[in-house]
Amino acid sequence: MGLGVGLIGSGYMGKCHALAWTSVATVFGDVERPRLLALADATEELAQRQGRAFGFARATGDWRDLLSDPAIDVISIAAPNQFHAEMAVAALEAGKHVWCEKPMATSLADAERMTQAARRSGRIAILGYNYIQNPMIRLARAIIAEGRIGTVNHIRLEMDEDYMADAAEPFYWKSEKTSGYGALDDFAVHPLSLLSVLHGRIAEVAADMAKPYQTRPTREGGTRTVENHDISSALFRTEEGASGVLMVNRSAWGRKGRIALQIYGSEGSILFDQERMNELQLYTTADPGGLQGFRTVLAAPVHRPYDRFIPAPGHGLGFNELKAIECRELLAAIEGAPAHVITFEEGLRIERTVHAMAASALAREWVPVG
Amino acid sequence: MGLGVGLIGSGYMGKCHALAWTSVATVFGDVERPRLLALADATEELAQRQGRAFGFARATGDWRDLLSDPAIDVISIAAPNQFHAEMAVAALEAGKHVWCEKPMATSLADAERMTQAARRSGRIAILGYNYIQNPMIRLARAIIAEGRIGTVNHIRLEMDEDYMADAAEPFYWKSEKTSGYGALDDFAVHPLSLLSVLHGRIAEVAADMAKPYQTRPTREGGTRTVENHDISSALFRTEEGASGVLMVNRSAWGRKGRIALQIYGSEGSILFDQERMNELQLYTTADPGGLQGFRTVLAAPVHRPYDRFIPAPGHGLGFNELKAIECRELLAAIEGAPAHVITFEEGLRIERTVHAMAASALAREWVPVG
Amino acid sequence: MGLGVGLIGSGYMGKCHALAWTSVATVFGDVERPRLLALADATEELAQRQGRAFGFARATGDWRDLLSDPAIDVISIAAPNQFHAEMAVAALEAGKHVWCEKPMATSLADAERMTQAARRSGRIAILGYNYIQNPMIRLARAIIAEGRIGTVNHIRLEMDEDYMADAAEPFYWKSEKTSGYGALDDFAVHPLSLLSVLHGRIAEVAADMAKPYQTRPTREGGTRTVENHDISSALFRTEEGASGVLMVNRSAWGRKGRIALQIYGSEGSILFDQERMNELQLYTTADPGGLQGFRTVLAAPVHRPYDRFIPAPGHGLGFNELKAIECRELLAAIEGAPAHVITFEEGLRIERTVHAMAASALAREWVPVG
Amino acid sequence: MGLGVGLIGSGYMGKCHALAWTSVATVFGDVERPRLLALADATEELAQRQGRAFGFARATGDWRDLLSDPAIDVISIAAPNQFHAEMAVAALEAGKHVWCEKPMATSLADAERMTQAARRSGRIAILGYNYIQNPMIRLARAIIAEGRIGTVNHIRLEMDEDYMADAAEPFYWKSEKTSGYGALDDFAVHPLSLLSVLHGRIAEVAADMAKPYQTRPTREGGTRTVENHDISSALFRTEEGASGVLMVNRSAWGRKGRIALQIYGSEGSILFDQERMNELQLYTTADPGGLQGFRTVLAAPVHRPYDRFIPAPGHGLGFNELKAIECRELLAAIEGAPAHVITFEEGLRIERTVHAMAASALAREWVPVG
Structure with missing residues (x-):
């Protein structure tokens, strides 16, 4: 049962x-x-x-x-x-x-x-960090684990949407300080969850938080000061020795569900964008000279567990379906099997990273992740 | 109940x-x-x-x-x-x-x-022509219906995969004559279902059917003549007065789930590719001069019924989820409400078109769709 | 001197x-x-x-x-x-x-x-068929010659622009019968020149010619019947045994300088679009399973004679610069050296193909290229 | 004369x-x-x-x-x-x-x-900051000047190539301290020249410089410590009030001539990548709801002075041709006419910004641009 x-x-x-x-x-x-x-x-x-x-x-x-x-x-x-x-x-x-x-x-x-x-x-x-369940993210992990891009030395992570981009949008709770730092909690946790499964942990950060709009109109016809930051960026170093940049923006016109990764290694690179979640781009120096280039790998049955959804390649999973994969992983964990999940333990680490970024932005200095 | x-x-x-x-x-x-x-x-x-x-x-x-x-x-x-x-x-x-x-x-x-x-x-x-349920296809239909690309005058339809592309793959039932014409029945019906909801009906065709491989190895170590055609192409004219080309290929290396549409009208154009099923490209002469270009519209809640799956834009539906939309349309039809479906009646028309293409390819002449 | x-x-x-x-x-x-x-x-x-x-x-x-x-x-x-x-x-x-x-x-x-x-x-x-001088086209030729995509079995050629797309544009000489067939002479010769250097010669064709607009306004305020065809499409078979489709449209809104090639072989595929003339896409079954995909090769010094223009990869040649390469080839031919050119002899063959297409469209039947 | x-x-x-x-x-x-x-x-x-x-x-x-x-x-x-x-x-x-x-x-x-x-x-x-001469950059400038993306509030600038990406490449002068900071002088000046014509000046920076490889082999068979930094990243604020990030990497496998710009404003966004130098992407909230998206504008005669090179759109300028435009601007300046150039005066400002970045990376703190 x-x-x-x-x-x-x-x-x-x-x-x-x-x-x-x-x-x-x-x-x-x-x-x-x-x-x-x-x-x-x-x-x-x-x-x-x-x-x-x-x-x-x-x-x-x-x-x-x-x-x-x-x-x-x-x-x-x-x-x-x-x-x-x-x-x-x-x-x-x-x-x-x-x-x-x-x-x-x-x-x-x-x-x-x-x-x-x-x-x-x-x-x-x-x-519920379901983005990590994307078979293309698992593929990226396998590519890295197999050494196909060598040692990772530089990482750029971007997450951008535009739901706060309209300056005419009246002030609401998302701009209140009590709702959090802004883009940092809304978004940064997602690329950080990906970083966690793809590479490792951030050791220290130097961050900035910015407001595209200082005030917003109120529904009552006045204006109100925006209390948190729709934009944040952070330089970072990882425990594994890579340098990187994390950028989040919830007022980036035209971005709808962008989580763009650039992972550079000593023998290749990986690109990914959640807006095209069924694709991954790989550049590898193992390709013949004169014929190297980023190649677009389409999600396929070979990229488990895509096969459980569709037996043909290139047909595409949807965002919601990642949750079914996450559910299967949860069941595996409950069964005591190895599972690809973000535990509370690892989640806490992600939270600490976000808080270190906010602290860095306020202090205007590099801050270690506790 | x-x-x-x-x-x-x-x-x-x-x-x-x-x-x-x-x-x-x-x-x-x-x-x-x-x-x-x-x-x-x-x-x-x-x-x-x-x-x-x-x-x-x-x-x-x-x-x-x-x-x-x-x-x-x-x-x-x-x-x-x-x-x-x-x-x-x-x-x-x-x-x-x-x-x-x-x-x-x-x-x-x-x-x-x-x-x-x-x-x-x-x-x-x-x-079960679920491709027509894609909110991006519905958007294309709305764009055309609203006159945003003017009168459609030329259409190119391509459907390509590569599951028959490997010449070393042993002969199996897919290459037997009894399984059908080949790419024509496997694939042509899909873009034709899209044509049906986007534009209209094909009036006459001039088609060709081709074999990339004349024979295939058998599992027993011999070779066997391929009996149907992995590739087919057809010139066509529609009842609505457009010219067009339909191309299908099930031995097209690198294509995984491609259904590419090019729809040209007197005031704009629409491009779509099922491999990026959450995107549609629109070119419209209504855009300012010097700033015209194909723009990539990402699936969003405003493109019904995407909103029933996800409240945020750009997060992406999957191929399987189109079936849930089709199911909802079927339920609407059963309730007696207007429904976006391919009935047996319309399906028969699609079948007739496919058979006319095969007849044309054999006779090497233009054939009307009965 | x-x-x-x-x-x-x-x-x-x-x-x-x-x-x-x-x-x-x-x-x-x-x-x-x-x-x-x-x-x-x-x-x-x-x-x-x-x-x-x-x-x-x-x-x-x-x-x-x-x-x-x-x-x-x-x-x-x-x-x-x-x-x-x-x-x-x-x-x-x-x-x-x-x-x-x-x-x-x-x-x-x-x-x-x-x-x-x-x-x-x-x-x-x-x-002056300068498109063949593009280092990316030469690369495509080398890829094919080296057998990297195996035996070519299917080809799709498209050339589209939109300079005749505006229905409101007054009638001018381009729509007169005396100016030629229309898109067929304006455009078809270009992809045919590429076919000539990449693959071979067309043996027979079945073509259609179509008018997006039956009449056009005159500058005097009247209307005049359009006398040739802005759109043409042709099924073809090559002497080398491939099937294919050639499509040209000079009223295709949004297309500016598109010459799109799809070349399918028994072991891979090549894609190219002149609008991104410094790129070529290659899919090869030699890539590792699960990591196959079209890869975008950027023009680089290794793709001769790009190196004579720029010593760094990915910086891009322009359309006009192809003419300088053509000039160098002409000088080679004059010197008696091997040269990559379309001679009058080969050009005549291209003309014959175009005329066979027009003849086929009029007769509505397959026509051999004389 | x-x-x-x-x-x-x-x-x-x-x-x-x-x-x-x-x-x-x-x-x-x-x-x-x-x-x-x-x-x-x-x-x-x-x-x-x-x-x-x-x-x-x-x-x-x-x-x-x-x-x-x-x-x-x-x-x-x-x-x-x-x-x-x-x-x-x-x-x-x-x-x-x-x-x-x-x-x-x-x-x-x-x-x-x-x-x-x-x-x-x-x-x-x-x-010789020729990238600013690209008609697409001029178009970006015009789009911003006309207010089409509103007030610019966030900017991301990336310049990446891979000529230092090969760890096996022997140590040569590019890795010597005397040759400069590394990626910072090699690359940062280019996106900064673009920032200068598109938006304004950087007021303060917080930067990091990193080494993908701590040592390199020598031609003599030993190893030698790398003395400068192939990677650099900087958070910045502009005098005009925007936040931003500048990232440069000369060891980024797969990047050949990438200069990627993301410019976010209160009413739209602009994207550009030098590797596709004849394209610009624009997102504007002026587009109809449900039909908004990044549109790819291809270089065309209307984007001066493209017209002096080619009278047809979408045919593409090359990197070298930007130098001819720069030459024409120089001649204009000599004639006393308004000219689109980077003078020594502005160039000095760019140099100061680069030096401030290096200083920031060493001091690990925010540094104002003098």
Whole structure:
């Protein structure tokens, strides 16, 4: 019998988890079909409506109901960020495995608390860094691991979207200081999760945070000072000895879901852009002279687990489908098998890096990642 | 209560249908969750195994079992092509709606029989031409309908893959005459389905069919003459007055899932390639002089129903997800609402076009599409 | 002492020849600097003005003056197409080498007359098919010759621009029957020249010619029937056994200088587009499995004679610079060395192919190339 | 009568100047043909050979000969970098206009001396920053000036090549400290020249310099410590209020002539890459909703002075041809007309920025540009 699943939150990420839980057995065929037992959301009514659509057996307006249900083995947390810590800690303490959406928490202290709870619980606790599940990212990892680009010596990471690019957009909570640093928490964690699986860890940073717009109009007709930073950039050095630059911008007109990687090694290079997530570009000095160039490798069955979705190359996975892969990895972890996931432990490291960047930007100096 | 669903076939396309039936309510939220009642496959054992993985209530080794189950409202046919006609006709006669994979049938006579059965039954009968469900194709249709590229006057359609490109690959049934014309049935129907929703119908054709390899090695160490054509090309004129070229090649090294469209009009042009299925390129003379150029529009929530999958632009749908959209359209058709589908009627027209191309290639002359 | 040069015509192509003659010694460094002796154009005044700008020693309003000048060894013909035959024949009869712009002539009879004159003269007579001089085209040729894509079995050639795309553009001579078939003579000769150096010769064709606009407005406020065809497409088979399609369109919005080649072989493929003339894309099955893909090779010094222009890779040659390479090849031919050129002989073959296409379009049947 | 020209240096950049001087009148048709009077190089013999190839009237092994020739109005300096200052100052003091290749000088003191000499002389003194002459860069400037992307708020500049990427390449002078900082002087000046014409000046920087390889093999079989940095990155703020990042890497496998610009504004964005120098990408919020995207504008006659080279769009200029445009601008400056050039004055500012970056990297802190 498949694992019993509880889901907290039925917004977009909740839907994404529901799709993953629903499709994981169909796609992979090698796991017991999870049982969608209970959906929790802010109100009973919302939970009932969404639970019915998502195919959950029951629904509740109180997420704590899930903790006491012994049939529930694992809890997906897709609630607003400020609740992540409380929910994750409670779920772990209740003996549930936890699959928590990123960002991990809204404070470093919370992230630490979550990590400790995970450690104590002996349960699996992972974060929803689904970009790492892209078969093209796994391919990049394999290319690097096989030494095909030699020793990595320079890395550039960019993540850009344009949802804050419109200066005429009225001030809302995203520009409030209480929502965080800005682009740094919204975005930086994603390329950092990729860096974590592709290369290693950042040792020190020198960062800058900038505001494209100092103020924004209010809905009431006034203006209000923007309190955080839509743009951030950081020079960095990794523990493995590479230099690099991390750039994030949530007001970059024309960028929609860009996560662009440039990874340079002593014998080749890798390029990737999430906006073309089914492609990876490889340059290798192993190619014949005069015929070298970046080649575009299209996602194909040979790039596991693409094959579980589609038996033909070049047909393309979608963003949501990465979540089904993540779900399969979570199940592997629960089974005690090796799994390709970002644990709370590693997630905490990512959070520390982000906070070091913010500290560096404020102090205007290089800051080590604690 | 949601519709009762039966599925015949649990290979790749069967899995694709199962995923669609499983996720359609979760994704769209505006339909009752379909009930996956029965899966049929060639053997009881296979059916049981897959039925369990896919989440069907029961499974059977005899597809005819589905016909007599009054709880089943709609039957998905994802069995080998040679069974499509028999199954579809039987299902329609049993009062079921039918969702049949392409190609429609292995003979024109069968396709006609299926169309007549659909007409007689009063049931919904559609074909699995999922490429038309891509929000980017819908966008292309809207762009044309709004007159943004003026009157379409020239069209180039290419579909290319490389699964028959390896000359060393031993002869197998795909190269047998009994499997069909070759690239013409394998591929041509897809761009023709796109042409059908984007522009109109082909009136006459002048085609060629070619063999990249005259013979292939056999597994026994001999050679065998290839009996059909991996490459085909056709000049055409449409009823709407455009000229065009259709090109298909299943031995085109490097092409994996290419369906490339070039649509030229009196005020602009549209380019599309299924290998980058979340992009569409538009050139319009409405852009300022000196600043005109093809612009790459990334799939976004504004391109319905992308929004039901992902609320953020540029994150990308996958090939499989098109099937969920197709499923939602089928449900709309069953509800009596306007639906964006290829009916058996229109599918028959596509089949006739393919047969006219083959006839033209053999006669080496222009042939009208009957 | 360098060759004595006469140039007829000082419009764009005349300027292009002048630049080539002026720069060939500077670029290559291995030829004597040609002496720019005389420029002829329609009027004395025009010739004087342009001759001064171009650096010619003298200028004349009568092109026949060049024939009688014993110091002139070679004559560049960049006059309007209808004069090519008369000028080339006269120049050859006067013992001059001839470098004549394409298209060769406005009738097949004229092209034949020119070819005979060349044969009789014993002089070098080449046509200005400069696209073949692109180092990337030479690279494509080398790739094919080295067997890197195996046996070529399918070819698609497209040439598209949009200078006739504006339906509101008043009728002018380009739409008159007397100016030729339309896109067929304007464009088809270019991809055919590339086919000639990359693969071989077309044996038979089945073509179509189409009009995007049946009429055009006149400057006087009326309308006039368009007399030739802005679009043409042709299926073909080559003497070497490949199938293919040639497509040309001079009313293709958004296309500016597109000459797109797709060359498929038994072990790989080559893509090229003149709009990105410093790139070539190669797919080869020699690449490791799971890492195959089209790779973009950037023009580099190793791709001769790029090195004579720039010692660093990826910096890019321009369209005009191809003419300097053509000039160097012409000088090689005159010296009796092997040269990469389209002779009048080969040019005549290209003309015959174009005429066979037009004949096929009119007869609506396959036509062999005579 | 055209200006009298002297050229010092006949290596690649010397050839590039020679081509520019030879073709400028032919291309533009609106200037008197310059007279190529004298070529100087390190030895008489070399100068004689190259002078003959380049079409100079005379040649000399002593560059000072050019200073005393009253017929020479302007001197092109394409000699090794360490001689720039001495030659430029001497030429200016001799009353010649000066066209000096970049980098300006090998020390800041020299650059200052050159700037003072230029100021004192009243002559035109410009630097060979030819990338700014690209019609696409001019288009970018016009787009920004017209407000089409609103207020620029973020800029990313990358320049990457791979000529130092091979770790097996023996140590040579490029890795010696005396040759400069490394990538910073080799490359950073180029994107900075573009920034100068597109946006403004950098006010402060926080930079890092890195070595991909700590040592290199020597030709003698040993190893030697690399003394400068093949990689550098810098955060910056501009006087105009934008934030940005500058990244340069001369050991970036696969990059050949990349100068990639990302310019983000409040109403749109511009992308450019020198490896595709005939294209510019523009995203503007003025495009209709649902149809926005980066559009690729191909170089065309409307983008002056492309029209002087080619009357048809999309045919492509080459890197060398930018030098002819630069030559025309120099002639304009000499005529007293407005000219699009980098003067010694502005060049000094660029040098200061580079030195501030190096200082920042050493001090590991933000440094203002003096």
